[in-house]
Amino acid sequence: MLEHFPFYLIIILIIILIIMLANRITVAYPVLLVITGLLISFVPGIPVLKIDPELIFIIFLPPLLYEAAWAISWKELWRWRRIICSFAFVVVFLTAISVAVVANSFIPGFSLALGFLLGGIVSPPDAVSAGAILKFIKGPKRLSSILEGESLLNDASSLIILRFALIAVATGQFIWQEAALNFVWMVVGGTGIGLLTGLIFKKLHKYLPTDVNMDIILTFVAPYAMYIVAEEFHCSGILSVVSGGLFLSYFRHHFLTGSSRLSAENVWQSIVFVLNGLVFMLIGLDLPEIVNALKTEGIGLYQATGYGLLITAVLIIGRIIAAYGAVITTIIASHFITVADRNPGWKGPFILGWTGMRGVVSLAAALSIPLTLSDGSPFPHRNLILYITFVVILATLLIQGLTLPYIIKKLSHTVYNDYRPEEETENHLRKALAKISMEYIEEHHKEKLNDSPHLKRLSSQWEVQLSLNEEESAMPEDIKAIYTKVLDKQRKLLLEKNKKKQDIDEELIRKYLHYIDLEEEKMKYK
Template sequence: MLEHFPFYLALIVLIVLLIMLGNRIKVAYPILLVVAGLLISFVPGVPALKIDPELIFIIFLPPLLYEAAWAISWKELWRWRRVISSFAFVVVFLTAMSVAFVANHFIPGFSLALGFLLGGIVSPPDAVSAGAIVKFVKVPRRISSILEGESLLNDASSLIILRFALVAVGTGQFIWHDAALSFVWMIIGGAGIGLLVGFVFMKMHQRLPTDVNMDIILTLVAPYVMYMAAEEVHGSGVLAVVSGGLFLSAQRHRFLSVSSRLRGENVWQSFVFLLNGLVFMLIGLDLPEIMAGLRKEGIGFYEASGYGLLITGVLMIGRMLAAFGAVVVTKIASRFITVADKNPGMKAPLLLGWTGMRGVVSLAAALSVPAVLDDGSPFPQRNLILFITFVVILVTLVLQGLTLPGIIKKLKLPDYRDHLPEEEMEGCFRAALAREALNHIQEHYPGELKNSPVLRLLADQWRIDVETEGAVHYSGPVRRICREVLERQRRWLLDKNRREQRLDEETVRKFLHYIDMEEEKLKAT
């Protein structure tokens, strides 16, 4: 391990350089990292990066899912719940079933159980890849919300399929009523344990005398505890992390201090940045080991590549059909129930259908397949499953990832008017927050406003809506009043976000971040 340490350091530096290059040439960094890992893997003397299959989920998935749950807007998740749930559950199951039947029919030695195993591995699209691509091209907020929500939930459904398929492969049988009960428990038990652990951690933040560093450490530990606790009782660890993350995200202003929120955000961004970089590089670096396994099983490279392209085609066609099928279902459902958009058109489904890049979860799921069965015999077709997964990830990332920005520009998606324009919201927020600050001072501290030059200066700045540079020394009472004002602004924003459906929560969070920064500056004055 120690002799390879310089290589690992160089790998991290290379990841940073490649992401910088991706930002410069406007190419999503997952594409560059996978290709770079593939090229590096052919360099003689490069040490093999190996991770215990039993640990791959614990190392990567909990923090990545937890960070995604904190970043997503619950309001947007609920608003598009029907589309998101259909893609995250129904489409994933249909995709896995399609892969299972195609693999069983065209790939020699593939049983239906192995087909469902492969389908569970490759069915969930990767949010990191889509997010890295669409950041270079402006897309409507509804599209990004659907993609974020789908990616947060489809991992759980695909891994549930994976777990049942592993049992079927290992035992050679599949008992439907047992599977149904296990499925219900995995969902209810996983989500319930996530909420319970999240509540316990919230109380720890509130009751224990923690400081900023302790708060950040607790947030880093929380997703691992949620995941392992749920898996220990055979619930869904993924759903536990997602539900617990969503709960704590919604309550963050109740139990985390301003300093903890600001510094924790920076720590989490760096941590997730490193994990994503490593896992996409790992996809490319793992190819030589997969190829060696194929040679042992007597499967040729071109034959295996053909199977990989076949499964990739099934995934791409299936997602496109599902996207346009959702339009038909929406139009039919609009006759009986209220839907968010009765006429979604054809451009949005085309875009959603083409955003099927696979990545982190598929790799982790493939590597988690055990090398041997419980009886000690080799796991059937494991190396071919790994290779097909690699081909799916590589082809979807390169083909769909490189063409997606051009397709988005070509489609010229309409303004769906789901949210107010960002410039309009920012102007309204600045004026409203300044008004809230002035009202609070005038209602509660008219005497201090009259006698304190500093408060009069602040009032003048609020009147003209100019942000303070923090150069003024605040006395104790003035600092306390300013904190009360900032807290009132924060409450107004949170209430406004709950009441107004058309407000983009991303913009709301930006202003909440501004308020946190202003409160943090008070400590230094």
């Protein structure tokens, strides 16, 4: 491990350079990272990396899922809850069945149980890849929201399928009653443990005399605690992290100070940047080990690649069919549910169906397959499953990942009126914040308004909605206390508007909450 340490440092530097190149040429960085990893793996003398699936499941997944849970909009998650849940659970299950049937029919020696195992591995799309592409393209807000919400849940559902499929392969039987009870326990137990652990960490943040550094450390400990505790109780660790992360995200303004939120956001962005880069680079670097293992099964490389492309086609076609199936269901539901979209169109669903790139969760799931069965015999077709998974990841990243920007641009998709125009919303928020600030000052501190130059300047700022100018003298402590109360009023107003105003994008609300935290931080140095 230590002798390869310089190599790992070089890999991180290469990741930074590749992502810089991806941003420059407007290509999704996961595509370039996987290709770069492939090319590096063929360089003579390069250390052969053996990826431990537990390393990915325990080290990588909890923080990545936790950060995603903090970043997602609660409002968007609730608005698109039906299609998100259908894609995260129903579509993943149907995809696994489709892969099982095709694999059983066309791959020699593949039983339905093995096919279902393969389906559970390759069924969850990777939202990191889609998100990296969508940032270059001005796509519909609802598309990115659905993808983000789906990604939080589909990993859990696919890994639950994987667990049951492994039991079926190992024992040769599948008891539906036990599977149903275990499924309920994994979902309910995982969610409950995540919420309970989140509540404990919320209390720790709130009642312990923590500072900014301690708060940040606690945010890193939380996802690992949620994951490990849930797995110890044989529940879904991923659902635990997601539910706990969503819980803490919702109450972030109740137990974290503005300084802690600002610092944690910067630290987490850097950590997630490195983790995402590493996992996609590792996919490419792991190819030699996968190919060498495949040779032991006596299956030709071209034949195995053909199987991988066949499964890729099933996944792409199946997701597109599912997207249009969701449209038909929505149209039918619109006659009974008033919030359902009566005219979802055909272009948006096609784009959603094309965003099915697979990623690191699929590779980690494949690597987690044991080498042998309980009786000591080799696990059937393990190496072939590994190779097919790799082909699926690479093919979806190249085929869908490289063409998605073109498809989004080519299809003049409908401009959905989910929210007010951004400029109009920002004007509304600025006026609302200025109004509540002036109302508070005039109601509680009107006598100081004429005496304090600082309050005069702040009131002028709110009236004209301009940024603060640099102060020539320090702001008095009593004025700081008043201004802190005003900022707290502004924060409460924004949180209230986010709850009640469905036509305001939560991203803009978070933007202004961020401004308030910055203003609170700046005040410390005045």
